Amino acid sequence: MSAAPSRSLTPRSASAAPRATQDPAWARWLLTGVALLFVVLFLVLPLVAVFTEALRRGVGAYLAAFTEADALSALRLTLLTALIAVPANLVFGVAAAWAIAKFNFFGKSLLLTLIDLPFAVSPVISGLIYVLIFGLQGWCGPYLVSGAHPWLGSWLNAHDIQIIFAVPGIVLATVFVTFPFVARELIPLMQAQGTDEEYAAITLGASGWQTFRRVTLPNIKWGLFYGVILCNARAMGEFGAVSVVSGHIRGETNTLPLHVEILYNEYNFVAAFAVASLLALLALATLILKSLVEWRYSRVLESSKVGA
């Protein structure tokens, strides 16, 4: 990629075209070597370590880690959390991006800042926010136990509904930390695409919903998909915020990342790394999906640039 501008700037070096740079061979080898070493040391080695530790006692022990009841429940909870958090943020993200990219209104930059907030705040704080709101000593917590409010507390108790240290709290914390992914992905894309096509559709008599479904959505399809993948990866992998609101009840409020920590602390290293490898596999699948989407997405972007 960088070869193109340098060629146009220095036409006199056309005779030396096969050589990309003028640097001596040792410098090129050294730089490449350092970069490769860095990649191996910080990316490949940890990944290999996870799998070797997980398989240390053979495939049987590896598989046994997943069939254990607490592991299955952690997996179920992680999937459930992602299943709620991702669609919620999908709907919100599209709505927010649509509003921000296609319209002008008062407080737009404030909304943009708010969307970025979960990126800026440490996940631990994100978890503590919910403890402060829904905790027994928090703002709303005291009203959530029976007797404090005419019906709310008793209704919640009668149905055994608990917010923090239970599934709702875990979902809330996950929604909070994964909040920006879809919106952040779509806003620049939608801003770049502008509003011309929508205007054209409306001029031709399309309704608002038709315009969105047949013009806007196809345009943002790949960007949206990309955002959802990232959102999902974070939702399944989130540790800090979930750790604060989970209460660490095994078999009940443990997600996969928390389960890894518990297993590790119980000297059950094979199982810990086995579950960790499941998360690593998930990450790899996400990366492969992401690359596929990126590849499609860049072609869409290029064609839209050519069109413009």
Added chain:
Amino acid sequence: MNVKSILFLLFGITAALGASAKDVQLLNVSYDPTRELYVEFNKAFAAHWLAQTGDTVTVKQSHGGSGKQARGVIDGLPADVVTLALGGDIDPIASLAKLLPTDWQTRLPHNSSPYTSTIVFLVRKGNPRHINDWDDLVRSGVSVITPNPKTSGGARWNYLAAWAYAKRHQGGDEAAQRFVAALFKNVPVLDSGARGSTTTFVQRGIGDVLLAWENEAFLALKEFGADAFEIVVPSLSILAEPPVALVDRVVDRRGTRTVAQAYLEFLYSEKGQDIIGRHFYRPSEPAAIAKYGRQFPQVELVTIASEFGGWAAVQQIHFADGGVFDQIYAK
């Protein structure tokens, strides 16, 4: 099938589920090193309860640093019973959150402590740094692993044991404070719970000596073999009483008082005490003491009541915000 018949079917299913044998769930919120103990104890209790009442009981466990766990219960973690590292962590659940009466510790035998323990040193095989007593921990260059006294119950016992030793041997509280300050200068990492510290020492290989619960040290020996580590018993240590308590507000709300009470009482039963002894906690009932007493080292133990005047005083002087520990650690 019309709507009415679907509704009828749903009601039928609900009724059928309700009519089956009672299925109770308890939540035991505990401190860090009791994981293995309660896994076995819960199974034994479930069998006992099924035989006695015909009901199935599932006990869910939650573990972490004792202070952190207490904070969770105060913030609404619905614990039917708490089994924490020290009385000072259950007190605020009573005084601050008012989830149980403040005289909770008098409700069960032996200060509500079905098992006790103490603090010992775990060192690497052959004791290469020649660590034999508390004095050796303040030598320069010795790296000591202990969790954070702010969040971990075990760490508070560590701290107080060191304090008691220095007070006896160097005369007075001022000297003790200097001694403990010197000790914490030698601590490279403060984990939030006892298990985190054990992992730091055993698995990550950091530090020359781990200040550990006796049971945690024995467990580490059992898990990793006596050829890797050895236990050093100091000349003086502290009698650690990890108490248990029923959380009244939670059991009354959930209707689990009877089974939760039986769960705690089962800790004092022959079966319960046996499991306690096998997991290297010091049993509290005479029969089990006779059976398991020999596996524990003989060491002079001071108590929190006689040496420090109880947890309320200790908490205020040493571990409250701006207390002695904060002054020591800020330096």
